[in-house]
Amino acid sequence: MAVPSTITFKFSILLIILFSFEARETIAISLTEKVTITNNVTDPTPKTITFNCKSKDDDLGVHTLMFGEIYRFSFRPKILYPIVHPTVFSCSFTWLGNPHRHYFDIYDQSRDRCFHCNWKINLNGGCLNGDKCRPWKSVQLMDA
Ligand SMILES: *[C@@H]1O[C@H](CO)[C@@H](O)[C@H](O)[C@H]1NC(C)=O
Numbered sequence: 454m455a456v457p458s459t460i461t462f463k464f465s466i467l468l469i470i471l472f473s474f475e476a477r478e479t480i481a482i483s484l485t486e487k488v489t490i491t492n493n494v495t496d497p498t499p500k501t502i503t504f505n506c507k508s509k510d511d512d513l514g515v516h517t518l519m520f521g522e523i524y525r526f527s528f529r530p531k532i533l534y535p536i537v538h539p540t541v542f543s544c545s546f547t548w549l550g551n552p553h554r555h556y557f558d559i560y561d562q563s564r565d566r567c568f569h570c571n572w573k574i575n576l577n578g579g580c581l582n583g584d585k586c587r588p589w590k591s592v593q594l595m596d597a
Contacts, residue, residue: 486568487527488542488560492518493573496551502574506544506559513542530562539563546574547595556591 494500499520506513506526516524530540539562546555557579558564559572565581572579580586 485527486530486560486570487525489569489571490518490524490544490559491571491573492520492522493575494520494546494548496548496576500548500550502546502548504544504546504574506542508540508542509538511542536563543590552595553592554595555589556593557587557589 490504490506492500492502494502501517501519503515503517504524505515508528511528513526518524528540528542531538540560541558541562542560544557544559546557547553555578557574559579560570567582569582571582573583575586578586578588
């Protein structure tokens with residue numbers, strides 16, 4: 454009698470441990486947002502773009518992408534006060550032969566509902582996951 458119940462008890466503990474790992478894994482995956490930026494800028498020939506993306510807390514640094522190349526980043530958006538202080542990553546894009554700095558919000562927690570936000574950056578702005586296109590948020594002439 455005592456033996457089976459001990460085994461059952463140990464087995465229950467094992468199941469609880471396994472389930473809690475499972476739960477933690479699921480939460481970690483669902484909280485990570487993945488963003489990709491693909492260079493599709495033709496102006497009027499394919500261009501290499503230089504860009505910098507920042508949120509209030511993170512500066513992702515300056516990167517360059519040749520035409521067709523992809524840059525990836527992932528992050529954990531805020532869970533506590535997303536409505537008051539949504540996570541926003543704003544990027545500025547430049548390329549040789551164009552005197553403007555092009556601004557674009559590559560991720561806005563209050564706007565975007567995507568765990569995999571794949572943006573194509575075009576001459577006129579960006580297209581999300583192959584369909585939703587947005588113009589540049591603003592365009593500024595750079596100093597000479
Ligand atoms: C890529 O750029 C070309 C030329 O501007 C445009 O016709 C095409 O729609 C763009 N592709 C996407 C997926 O935005």
